[in-house]
Amino acid sequence: MALTDVDIAQDHTLEPIQDIAAKLDIPAEALHPYGTDKAKVDPTKLPDRGKKGKLVLVTGISPTPAGEGKSTVLIGLADALSRLGHRAAAALREPSQGPVMGIKGGACGGGYSQIVPMADINLHFTGDFHAISAATNTLAALVDNHIHQGNRLNIDPRQVTWQRCIDVNDRALRGVVTGLGGRAHGVPAETSFTITAASEIMAVIGLADGLADLKERLAAITVGYTYDGEPVTAGELGAAGALTVLLKDAVLPNLVQTLGGTPAFVHGGPFANIAHGCNTLAATRAALDCADIVCTEAGFGSDLGAEKFFDIKSRAGDLDVAGTVVVATIRSLKYNGGVDRADLDAEDVDALARGVANLERHVENIRHFGVEPVVALNLFPSDTEAERRWMADWAREFGVELAEAEVWGKGGAGGEALAEKVLAGLGEGSHPIYDPADGVENAIERVAFLIYHAGRVEYSRRAEKDLAALKANGWDKLPVCISKTQYSFSDDPHALGAPENHTLHVRELVPRTGAGFVVALTGDVMTMPGLPKKPAAENIDIDADGRITGLF
């Protein structure tokens, strides 16, 4: 029987986390071990090496059900760089626990390119998500308690925008009424829970620069509006200090290892759609402080995670991206070319030729940010010689570097060709594509026209009202986090390939004054997933000795 990811991960002998830290000269006083194989790193205790590492951003084509293996390639690439003698590190997002119970499929890579301890990382890990839930829900309780206890701030109960969250896929919490049961039990309100990854506090953790900045951002969170329409902040409720205390450890990056023994900073997991979708700035910075080359990821493709990486995260953290990898698979390109999921095993060069348009668009998009990408072709057993040859020819003709990667089955050894091409192409001078000072509308247009290839942007009536409110509150010069389906460059998830001249529909503009950006919602966004008919939870088990099965 084939080994599953969890088998491979559990059979692996991990290096003590102290040894992993030693590879990056992380001193003992900066390392807070959690068990023998996980640790938090205090960035304020890291020595100044007098130099920073080079940053490589791994992104992918538009995701398909065929699977691209972005995290797997990232981890394999980091291991390959280590094998080639470089002081490398990976920086990745933390997985959300809710989906683990829902649909099979992890967030720690796969095969022989995984981060470990995989089960722990996929579950509670070092408690960051739980701390974020606790802070989010404490703030919600403080808001409701304030209204209940006399409402000094004159908060309109119908205009409380702060939502509770929970790291469980629970569709029944999408629409709830709270505060029932009479006067002693609060003020009735219609509200909803999001999954923890969608809490603004997750985004705040993602961008915070130390405790003082964290507290300022938390204080700036808008929780709702008064009867007069004035915004009310967490700071006005006196909540910022307590929330910062709840998050004092969650703000520290976590250190684990890859199966190849490369240090991996795994920290923060904001929704890749309604938030910026990358690991924390703190983790990326800590990795750059310690390693010579750092491989990091952005959720989904160049139109979502990567765009936000350059326009939100890099801007906030003054990061320079030295190289970019766009991960593609022959299967997913064929899917983009119209092949049914069931038929992806069959050779189909014509479909590949049709679907490659999606990859081309992602390559061009990355170039808009001032970086020349390398295409990583993540090989699957079903890929044929003819298909692989076609891809090599395409790359030559299109004028982009392409490297095949076989990291799932071979780990770092299967990523060396990719690593060589990445190293050869390292540069500098990456940049965002808009200036927030030019306003929210400009930012949306720049992204829509340049990256999505939209022909026009249409605002709903609600969005127009939101825009007016943003201007009235002085929030219209913030960067924009566009929430769009990951399946298409357009806001129609069924428009695969590389659609042109479509209309981007902005439905709503949501200020995230703590995170420091405005979320522009296009299409429907579900911030609380549900469980499927047969939840993965039913297959998950553990024996009396602690051996886990059914976890991917």
Added chain:
Amino acid sequence: MALTDVDIAQDHTLEPIQDIAAKLDIPAEALHPYGTDKAKVDPTKLPDRGKKGKLVLVTGISPTPAGEGKSTVLIGLADALSRLGHRAAAALREPSQGPVMGIKGGACGGGYSQIVPMADINLHFTGDFHAISAATNTLAALVDNHIHQGNRLNIDPRQVTWQRCIDVNDRALRGVVTGLGGRAHGVPAETSFTITAASEIMAVIGLADGLADLKERLAAITVGYTYDGEPVTAGELGAAGALTVLLKDAVLPNLVQTLGGTPAFVHGGPFANIAHGCNTLAATRAALDCADIVCTEAGFGSDLGAEKFFDIKSRAGDLDVAGTVVVATIRSLKYNGGVDRADLDAEDVDALARGVANLERHVENIRHFGVEPVVALNLFPSDTEAERRWMADWAREFGVELAEAEVWGKGGAGGEALAEKVLAGLGEGSHPIYDPADGVENAIERVAFLIYHAGRVEYSRRAEKDLAALKANGWDKLPVCISKTQYSFSDDPHALGAPENHTLHVRELVPRTGAGFVVALTGDVMTMPGLPKKPAAENIDIDADGRITGLF
């Protein structure tokens, strides 16, 4: 300015947790460090010393607003035993995070008798409460998803008894309607959240003996009933494996230290009212495996925590209690004697003489369990010579050992007199006061008549129906966990002192088939606290260097 508890705790230099473990010869393979000053202990990796420690149970008189300092005395006693050269350990409950944000007052002792790192222990600690919340809420999502996805088990949505939980004081979650928004978003249901300490899974963790037993108990949890009135379990939903995986670390006892450097096992925090209210059996056992004398606590007085300690926890774990301490203060006895809270500083020997009846009842109660108690008089600066002399005379006349303790200000040094008396009185042969095989009604009567001094037990109509259902389902031979106000021996919180011949009103009988007991509700029970008008959260702060203020 006087030092606060958090000042004292933060100024203290902690010993590395490895050094604390070494005091009990806990081997490295049994120790999973969490940072430098917290660890989890794997009981299966502890060596067999060929002997067990002696167990000392610390309980108190009926609690009053004057404060008794039960945890403080326990910690000071453990430190005193260490000072006297004994291989001592403490075993305590984990504090709940929700109340930390509500009302000032910690659960880690006070002054120079604290467990540390106090802020961490009071907040997320090692994540046990969060794991319990995650498991509780995952089970709730699985139940609702089952109904949503076709309801193979024929669960009656109106008879789902499983509640979600959260470790936040949030009154608005006491009464909620979930599943709103239409067909795609679940089945509407009226339900409520409890605080995490009140989840049955907390009680399960409290009594579980290793992973296999944990999984069995989780599988046995009743989540609701079918339309035909048949119970439905978590096991039938296929949830037991996944929940056990979520709880695999939460089931391991935590190790920290007292300010005196005594090892302290701090694990589990079941509601002291609707559950059995002691630290986990796993922690008590691990402590007894490693230490020669272990001081542990039970929530509230002899009528609540101690009764459940003997009748539920000791029975489940085959524990022998070698000694018992009943903590009292002159202030709280005067309060019991009718003195207003504002007047407790004034000498009042007459009030003391009236209030001591409460202490006498607790002493007698402990003797019913086959143990001779020592009274610890926890001194306050306001106690006068005359009052202290009166107490000494009372003890001589009543025939009980009494020792003064001054552990808040002096730590272990202030507990040596108490420690000497405890050591001198160690015995064996403690026992429960009823046999569950004689049925739930007998168990309730035994406790009501012998411990509460009730004259009769009255069942509501609801309770009578519940009793019939217990019998129909074969659950009427389980131990009984009586939920009663902690302020009185009766079910009337205003009947202070030592009321006689009252009627115990059993309102409801709730089967806890995973924990393995039946909860008998008397009076109102609030399983979700609210925040006060000025929540403690507003005073809690942290500076850029991580120094916390306002946390007690």
